[in-house]
Amino acid sequence: MFSMDFEEFLWAKGYGADFIDDMMKHMKQLFPFNAVELQICHSAFLDFCILGGMPAVVREYVERGTFEKSQEIQRQLIADYKEDIRKYAEGVDQARILNVFNHIPVQLAKDNKKFQISKVASGARFKDYRGCIEWLADTGIVNLCYCLHYPELPLKGNYDESKYKIYFADSGLLTAMLDEEAQDDLRVNRNLGVYKGALYENIAGEALVKSGYQLYYYKKDNSTLEEDFFVRTASELIPVEVKAVDGRAKSLRILIESEKYPDIQYGIKFTGGNIGYGNKIYTFPYYCAFLLKRYLKSQ
Numbered sequence: 160m161f162s163m164d165f166e167e168f169l170w171a172k173g174y175g176a177d178f179i180d181d182m183m184k185h186m187k188q189l190f191p192f193n194a195v196e197l198q199i200c201h202s203a204f205l206d207f208c209i210l211g212g213m214p215a216v217v218r219e220y221v222e223r224g225t226f227e228k229s230q231e232i233q234r235q236l237i238a239d240y241k242e243d244i245r246k247y248a249e250g251v252d253q254a255r256i257l258n259v260f261n262h263i264p265v266q267l268a269k270d271n272k273k274f275q276i277s278k279v280a281s282g283a284r285f286k287d288y289r290g291c292i293e294w295l296a297d298t299g300i301v302n303l304c305y306c307l308h309y310p311e312l313p314l315k316g317n318y319d320e321s322k323y324k325i326y327f328a329d330s331g332l333l334t335a336m337l338d339e340e341a342q343d344d345l346r347v348n349r350n351l352g353v354y355k356g357a358l359y360e361n362i363a364g365e366a367l368v369k370s371g372y373q374l375y376y377y378k379k380d381n382s383t384l385e386e387d388f389f390v391r392t393a394s395e396l397i398p399v400e401v402k403a404v405d406g407r408a409k410s411l412r413i414l415i416e417s418e419k420y421p422d423i424q425y426g427i428k429f430t431g432g433n434i435g436y437g438n439k440i441y442t443f444p445y446y447c448a449f450l451l452k453r454y455l456k457s458q
Contacts, residue, residue: 161212161299161328161368161369162211162212162213162214162328162329162331163212163213163214163217164212164365164366164369164449165204165207165212165366165446165448165449166179166449166450167212168203168206168207168210168212168217169203171217171218171221172203172221174203179450182200182446182447182450183450183453183454183457185434186434186443186447186450186454187454187457189434189435189436189441190434191433191434191435192433192434192444197433197444200444200446201431201444201446203446204444204445204446205349206220207330207362208330208334208358208359208362209226209331209334209345209346210226210229210233210331210334211233211329211330211331211332211333211334211335212329212331213232213233213236213329213331215232215236216229216232216233216236216331217229219232226346230335230342230346233331233332233334233335234335236332236335237332237335237336240260240300240332241257241260243298244256244257244260245257248294250290251290251291251294252287252290252291255279255280255287255288255291256291256294256295258279258280259279259288259291259292259295259325260295260300261336262274262278262279263301263325263326263327263333263336264333264336264337264354264357265278266278266325267324267325267326267333267354267357267360267361268354268356268357270356272324272357272360273306273322273323273324273378274292274323274324274325276288285321292323292325295325299328300327300328300332301325301326301327301328302325302326302327302328302364302365302368302374303323303324303325303326303374304323304324304325304326304364304374304375304376304388305318305319305320305322305323305374305375305376306318306319306322306323306375306376306377306378307319307375307376307377307389309377310377310386310389310396310398310414310420310422310423311396311420311421311422312391312396312422314373314375314389314391314396315373318375322378324374324376326360326361326364326365326374327361327365328365328368329365330358330361330362330365333354333357333358333361334354334358337354341354355403356401356403359401359403359429359445360387360401360403362445362448363387363388363399363401363429363445363448364388366448366449366451367388367390367399367448367451369449370449370451370452371452372390372452374388375388375389376388376389377389377398383409383410384410384413384414385410386398386399386400386410386411386414387399387400387401388400388401390427390451390452390455392455392458395422395423395424395425396420396422396423397423397425397426397427397455398410398411398414398415398423398426398427399426399427399428399429399451400426400427400428400429401428401429401445402428402429402430402431408426408428408440411426411428411440412438412440414426415438415439415440416439424439425439425440425441426439426440426441427440427441427443427451428440428441428442428443429442429443429444429445429447429448430442430443430444430445431444431445432444434447
């Protein structure tokens with residue numbers, strides 16, 4: 160069972176199927192949203208980033224129209240998760256699981272979002288923590304994003320199981336685990352601060368998983384070439400970049416233009432801006448991520 164995705168969040172706020180269909184129409188026709196549409200969708204999406212999709216959290220927000228009580232519920236959910244770890248994690252070191260859980264926000268906030276076991280505890284090694292990480296993934300608390308050996312098809316079997324990024328399966332848990340000052344700034348001023356990149360990347364990964372994708376990224380050794388996610392169609396590999404700040408997508412362009420990567424013909428970029436297309440890169444607002452699989456099937 161997943162928490163609510165952005166589409167279900169919009170339903171909870173009273174938006175119907177016509178609203179979603181119109182978003183898809185914009186994507187298929189590469190027709191930019193007007194200023195009012197952008198404002199409505201961006202505002203709703205930021206609310207979703209803050210709240211996540213846990214039904215109790217969303218219900219409290221919709222009924223009250225404020226974040227105040229929802230924040231308390233999020234904190235209780237985190238406490239419940241930690242209690243479940245202590246109660247149900249049999250045969251695995253519970254303290255290590257909690258260490259991993261608590262370190263996820265810290266490591267996502269860094270430029271290099273690869274999860275580093277060595278940062279969790281002094282002398283920590285992958286073989287000692289592998290079962291802990293798999294336990295968190297199996298329970299649905301986190302999503303694992305594995306590093307590809309090489310950006311080519313097929314994806315299964317083409318990754319390094321010792322290199323991965325860890326995202327929360329519900330982005331509301333990420334915001335609820337930030338320090339109090341960051342949470343207050345986020346809820347009062349709608350300012351994501353240093354966590355902007357972490358949150359947008361987490362929520363894009365969440366949307367992909369809820370659409371049925373497994374998560375993969377690529378980081379070339381001894382190089383700046385790095386891509387956030389990859390999805391595939393029947394015959395193509397599609398790199399997906401999540402830009403916290405609008406700018407040039409250097410790695411995305413290299414993957415598309417280089418003859419070294421024949422499975423890649425074009426790319427997808429999610430930003431805080433509008434719909435666009437250029438240099439074989441399709442650009443969409445963050446809030447369209449939940450529609451990506453449907454969009455690719457319609458092409």
